Amino acid sequence: MAVKRKIIKERVPTPERPAEERIKSFVEVNLGYTFELAVKEAERCLQCPYNYAPCIKGCPVHIDIPGFISKLVEYRDDPDKAVKEALSVIWTCNSLPATTGRVCPQEDQCEMNCVMGKVGDKINIGKLERFVADYAREKGIDEELLFEMIPRIEKKGQKVAIIGAGPAGLTAAGELAKLGYDVTIYEALHEAGGVLMYGIPEFRLPKSIVESEIDKLKKLGVKILTDHIVGRTVTIEELLEEYDAVFIGSGAGTPRLINAPGINLNGIYTANEFLTRVNLMKAYLFPEYDTPVKVGKRVVVIGAGNTAMDAARSARRFGSEVIIAYRRGPEDVSARVEEVEHAKEEGIKFEFFVNPVEFIGDGKGNLKAVKFEKMKALDERDSRGKRKIVGTGEYVTIEAETAIIAIGKHPNRLIVNTPGLKVERGRIVVDENLMTSIPGVFAGGDAIRGEATVILAMGDGRMAAKAIHEYLTKKRENGNA
Amino acid sequence: MYKILEKKEIAMRNTWYKVHAPHVAKKVKPGQFVIVRAFKNGERIPLTPVMWDRDEGWIVLIVFTRGKTTARMANELKPGDEILNIAGPLGNPAEMEKFGKILAIGAYTGIVEVYPIAKAWQELGNDVTTLHVTFEPMVVLKDELERAVGRHVVETVPIDPNLDFPTNMKNVTKRLVEKVREMLEKESYDLVFMVGPTGDQKAVFEVVKEFGVPMKADLHPIMVDGTGMCGACRVTVGGEVKFACIDGPEFDAYEIHWDELIARSGYYTDMEQRAMQEYMKLIEQALQGGEQ
Ligand SMILES: Cc1cc2nc3c(=O)[nH]c(=O)nc-3n(C[C@H](O)[C@H](O)[C@H](O)COP(=O)(O)OP(=O)(O)OC[C@H]3O[C@@H](n4cnc5c(N)ncnc54)[C@H](O)[C@@H]3O)c2cc1C
Ligand SMILES: Cc1cc2nc3c(=O)[nH]c(=O)nc-3n(C[C@H](O)[C@H](O)[C@H](O)COP(=O)(O)OP(=O)(O)OC[C@H]3O[C@@H](n4cnc5c(N)ncnc54)[C@H](O)[C@@H]3O)c2cc1C
Ligand code: SF4
Ligand code: SF4
Ligand code: FES
Numbered sequence: 001m002a003v004k005r006k007i008i009k010e011r012v013p014t015p016e017r018p019a020e021e022r023i024k025s026f027v028e029v030n031l032g033y034t035f036e037l038a039v040k041e042a043e044r045c046l047q048c049p050y051n052y053a054p055c056i057k058g059c060p061v062h063i064d065i066p067g068f069i070s071k072l073v074e075y076r077d078d079p080d081k082a083v084k085e086a087l088s089v090i091w092t093c094n095s096l097p098a099t100t101g102r103v104c105p106q107e108d109q110c111e112m113n114c115v116m117g118k119v120g121d122k123i124n125i126g127k128l129e130r131f132v133a134d135y136a137r138e139k140g141i142d143e144e145l146l147f148e149m150i151p152r153i154e155k156k157g158q159k160v161a162i163i164g165a166g167p168a169g170l171t172a173a174g175e176l177a178k179l180g181y182d183v184t185i186y187e188a189l190h191e192a193g194g195v196l197m198y199g200i201p202e203f204r205l206p207k208s209i210v211e212s213e214i215d216k217l218k219k220l221g222v223k224i225l226t227d228h229i230v231g232r233t234v235t236i237e238e239l240l241e242e243y244d245a246v247f248i249g250s251g252a253g254t255p256r257l258i259n260a261p262g263i264n265l266n267g268i269y270t271a272n273e274f275l276t277r278v279n280l281m282k283a284y285l286f287p288e289y290d291t292p293v294k295v296g297k298r299v300v301v302i303g304a305g306n307t308a309m310d311a312a313r314s315a316r317r318f319g320s321e322v323i324i325a326y327r328r329g330p331e332d333v334s335a336r337v338e339e340v341e342h343a344k345e346e347g348i349k350f351e352f353f354v355n356p357v358e359f360i361g362d363g364k365g366n367l368k369a370v371k372f373e374k375m376k377a378l379d380e381r382d383s384r385g386k387r388k389i390v391g392t393g394e395y396v397t398i399e400a401e402t403a404i405i406a407i408g409k410h411p412n413r414l415i416v417n418t419p420g421l422k423v424e425r426g427r428i429v430v431d432e433n434l435m436t437s438i439p440g441v442f443a444g445g446d447a448i449r450g451e452a453t454v455i456l457a458m459g460d461g462r463m464a465a466k467a468i469h470e471y472l473t474k475k476r477e478n479g480n481a
Numbered sequence: 482m483y484k485i486l487e488k489k490e491i492a493m494r495n496t497w498y499k500v501h502a503p504h505v506a507k508k509v510k511p512g513q514f515v516i517v518r519a520f521k522n523g524e525r526i527p528l529t530p531v532m533w534d535r536d537e538g539w540i541v542l543i544v545f546t547r548g549k550t551t552a553r554m555a556n557e558l559k560p561g562d563e564i565l566n567i568a569g570p571l572g573n574p575a576e577m578e579k580f581g582k583i584l585a586i587g588a589y590t591g592i593v594e595v596y597p598i599a600k601a602w603q604e605l606g607n608d609v610t611t612l613h614v615t616f617e618p619m620v621v622l623k624d625e626l627e628r629a630v631g632r633h634v635v636e637t638v639p640i641d642p643n644l645d646f647p648t649n650m651k652n653v654t655k656r657l658v659e660k661v662r663e664m665l666e667k668e669s670y671d672l673v674f675m676v677g678p679t680g681d682q683k684a685v686f687e688v689v690k691e692f693g694v695p696m697k698a699d700l701h702p703i704m705v706d707g708t709g710m711c712g713a714c715r716v717t718v719g720g721e722v723k724f725a726c727i728d729g730p731e732f733d734a735y736e737i738h739w740d741e742l743i744a745r746s747g748y749y750t751d752m753e754q755r756a757m758q759e760y761m762k763l764i765e766q767a768l769q770g771g772e773q
Contacts, residue, residue, distance in 0.1 A: 005533070026509065043542060099547065155634070178761075188706070188708045188710075189568075189708075190518050190525070190565065190566040190568065191705060225504075226566065226568075227504070227566050227567055227569070228504060229566075229568065229569070229571065229708055232513075232569065232570055232571055233505070233569065234504075234505050234508070234510055235569065235570075253709070254706070254709055254710065255710070255711070257711050257715075257722060263722065264715055264716075264717055264722065264738075264741050264745065266744060266748040267748075268714040269712075270711060272710055272711045272712065273705060273711035273712055273713045276705055276706065276711050277705065281524065281525070281705070282522070283523075286752065286756070287549075287752075287755060287759050288521040288522060288523040288757045290520075290522060290523050290549055290550055290756060291524045291525075291705075292749045292751070292752040292753065292756070294748070294752070319691040364744070365740075365741065365744025365745070366744075366748075412706065412708070412709065412710070413709055413727060414709065414727065466604035
C-alpha cells in the first residue's frame with residue numbers, strides 16, 4: 001500500500017444535531033459517518049507502520065488502527081466487504097467497537113499522538129471505529145462474522161461464572177465463550193450492560209446498541225442470569241462449587257456522598273440514582289414509564305467527570321437551567337473533551353473552584369440552595385499531578401431545587417465483603433494474571449481499578465479470559481476438570 | 482421471567498401471589514425482601530417473600546394495592562402470567578436471637594412482613610405476641626399467625642364511607658397507638674418490632690420510648706436497585722448515612738431520624754398521584770369502550 005498520498009489537513013466532520021434541537025430529546029447527538037465520509041476520513045490516515053504507529057500504542061487494547069482504516073480505502077468499491085474486513089481487524093482486540101468508538105476518551109488514547117496532528121487535525125479514529133461497528137450491525141455483517149466463528153469453537157467442557165454484565169464481564173464472557181467454555185453471567189439488575197445501560201445516556205450511547213452486543217453474546221451461547229445478586233442470591237464460595245473459575249466484573253457501583261449537612265434533603269440525587277432513573281428506567285418518558293424523577297428549575301451538578309457531564313446534560317433535557325460546580329479548575333476536568341463541548345453548546349454553565357459545604361433546605365425537607373466555599377489552587381501538585389486546592393474562607397450560595405452528586409464511586413460492598421478476598425482501599429487486589437487472593441477467582445474493570453474507563457474494563461476482561469483459559473487448561477491437563 | 486402459580490384477593494386491596502422464583506426461594510431468610518419489576522415500562526418496587534418452599538421453588542408475595550404499580554399488578558396479572566423480574570433476596574436477614582418476650586406489630590399489610598420474622602423468633606424459643614391493626618376488611622394471615630406465635634392480637638377499625646382514605650387512616654393510627662400503650666402497660670416486653678407506614682412507626686416509637694423498651698423497625702424508604710448502587714434508600718441512623726437496602730432494612734428505632742425519613746418517603750407523592758390518575762383514566766376509557 002505504498003501509495004503516495006496527498007495530505008488532507010482537515011478532519012472530515014461528523015454531522016451533529018443542533019444544540020437547540022437536541023436539548024429537547026434523548027436522541028443521539030452525533031450522527032456518525034456515512035460510508036463515503038468514512039472513506040474520505042480514512043484516506044487521510046498516513047498508514048504508519050504497525051510497530052511504529054503511535055495510535056496503536058495509545059489504544060489500551062492495541063487495535064491495529066491503520067490496519068482497519070486501510071480496509072475502508074482498499075475495498076471502497078464494495079462497502080460491505082470493506083466493513084467486514086475492517087471489523088475482523090478490530091474484533092481481534094475489541095468486541096464492543098460501537099461502544100468504544102462513542103465513549104473512549106480518544107484524545108488521551110489512540111488519537112493523542114496521531115502523527116497527522118503534527119501537520120493538521122488528528123485522524124478521527126473513534127468515529128471511524130464507530131462507523132465500522134454501526135454499519136456492520138445495520139447490515140448484519142457482525143452476525144455473519146460471528147456465525148463463521150461459531151463452528152470453529154471447540155467445547156472445553158468446563159464452566160466459568162462471571163459476576164456483573166458491564167464491559168469487563170461481557171468481554172470476558174465473549175472471549176471465554178469463543179474459547180469453548182460454558183459461560184454464565186450473574187447480573188444484579190434486570191438488564192445486562194452495567195454502566196453502558198444504567199449510566200451513559202441514550203443521547204450518547206443508544207441502548208439498542210448495547211442490547212445488540214448482548215444479543216451477540218447470547219448467540220455465542222453465553223447465559224445471562226439477571227436479578228441474581230452475588231453475595232445474596234449466591235455466594236462466590238457457592239459459585240466455586242459449581243464452576244471451574246469465576247471472574248468478578250462487578251464495577252464500582254457504590255456512590256460516594258458528600259459529608260455535609262443536609263445531604264439527605266429531597267432533591268439531592270447521587271448521579272447513579274438520577275441516571276438510573278433516567279436511563280435504565282426511562283423516567284424521561286414518565287408517566288408512560290412508571291418511574292418518576294424530579295428535576296427542578298435550577299440544577300447543580302457537583303463534579304466534572306463523565307458522570308457529571310451525563311447527569312448535567314440529562315437534566316438539561318428536562319428544560320432546566322444547569323450549573324456544573326467543580327472544586328478544581330478547568331484544566332482538571334476529567335470528562336471527555338467532546339462531552340464538555342457538547343455540554344457548553346447545550347447551555348450548561350460551569351462554576352470552578354467551589355466546594356459544597358452545606359445543603360440548605362426549605363424547612364419542609366426539600367433542597368433550596370447549596371452553599372459552597374470558594375477554593376483556590378496552589379502551585380504545589382498532589383500525587384496525581386493535580387494542583388492542590390485550599391479553601392479561601394469565602395462562601396457563595398447557589399439556589400437550586402435539585403443537586404446531583406457526581407464525585408466518584410466505590411466498588412460494590414456485597415462483593416468486597418467476601419471472606420478471603422483481599423481488598424485494599426475498597427478495590428479488589430489481583431496479581432499480574434488478574435487472579436485475586438482466592439484461587440480460581442479473577443477480577444477486572446472498575447472492581448480492581450476504582451472508576452476507570454470502558455476500554456480498560458474490556459482490556460481486563462480480555463486479559464482475564466486469557467488467564468482463565470491458561471488456568472483451566474492446566475486444570476484439564478492435571479485431570480481434575 | 483417468573484410464573485404466577487396462584488393469585489387471589491385475600492382481603493380488600495390485598496392480593497396474594499404465589500410465584501415461581503427458585504433463586505429467591507432457595508436463599509431467602511426472614512427479614513429479606515425482593516425487588517419486583519412486573520411490567521416492561523414498570524417501576525422496580527420492593528416486596529417481601531412471606532412464605533416460601535425451597536424445594537418447590539416458589540415464594541408468596543402479599544401486596545397492598547397502593548398506587549399505579551400495585552394497582553396494575555392487581556388488575557392486569559393473571560395466574561399463568563409471568564412477572565418480568567424478581568431480584569433477590571435483598572437486605573439483611575432479621576437478627577435471629579433469643580430476645581425473650583417480643584411484641585411484633587404490623588400496621589395494614591405490614592403484618593405480612595412481620596409474619597416470617599415472628600414465626601422464626603417463636604420457633605427459636607422467644608415468646609412472641611403479634612399485633613395487627615388495620616381496617617376491618619383488610620385482615621390477613623390471621624389463622625397463620627395464630628398458629629405461628631404465642632399470641633396473635635387483631636385490632637380492627639371500621640372504614641367510614643363518609644371520610645376519605647387518609648382521614649380514615651388517622652383512625653387506624655389512633656387505635657394503633659392506644660393499643661400499644663395498653664399492651665405495654667399491662668405486660669413488660671424485651672423487644673418491640675414494627676412494620677408499617679413510617680408515620681405510624683414513628684407514632685408507635687414515641688410510645689415505646691416512654692416505656693424504655695428496645696425497639697427495631699423495618700424501614701420502607703423509596704428504593705430503585707436494592708443493591709447499594711443508587712442511594713435512594715438512604716436514611717440517617719445514629720447520625721450516619723445508611724443505605725436501607727444493604728445496611729438494613731431493620732434498624733434501631735431509637736437511632737432513626739424519623740422526620741427525614743417521612744419527608745423522603747413523600748417526595749414523589751404528586752407524581753405518583755398523577756400516574757395513578759392517568760391509569761384510572763385508561764381504565765375508564767377501556768370500560769366505556771367495552772360498553773359500546
Ligand atoms: C455516567 C457515567 C459515564 C461514563 N462515561 C464514560 C465514558 O464516556 N467513557 C469511558 O471510557 N468510561 C466512562 N465511564 C466509566 C465506565 O463506564 C466504567 O469504567 C466501566 O463501565 C467499568 O466497567 P465494569 O465492567 O468494570 O463495571 P460496570 O460497568 O460498573 O458493570 C458492573 C456490573 O456488575 C453488576 N454488579 C455489581 N455488583 C454485583 C453483584 N454483587 N452481583 C451481580 N452483579 C453485580 C452491576 O449491576 C453492573 O451491571 C462512565 C461511567 C459513568 C458512571
Ligand atoms: C423493604 C420493603 C419491603 C416491602 N414489602 C412490601 C410487601 O410485602 N407488601 C406490600 O404491599 N408492600 C411492601 N412494600 C411497600 C411497596 O414497595 C410499595 O407499596 C410500592 O412500592 C408502592 O408502589 P405503587 O406504584 O403501587 O405506589 P406509588 O403510588 O408509586 O407509591 C405510593 C407510596 O409507596 C412508596 N413507594 C413507591 N415506590 C417505591 C419504591 N420504589 N420503593 C419503596 N417504596 C416505594 C412511597 O412511600 C410512595 O409514596 C415494601 C417496601 C419496602 C421498602
Ligand atoms: S478502543 Fe478506544 S482507544 Fe482503542 S482505538 Fe478504539 S476508540 Fe481508540
Ligand atoms: S498515527 Fe494517525 S496517521 Fe498514523 S496510522 Fe495512526 S491514525 Fe493513521
Ligand atoms: S435502593 Fe439503591 S442503594 Fe438502596
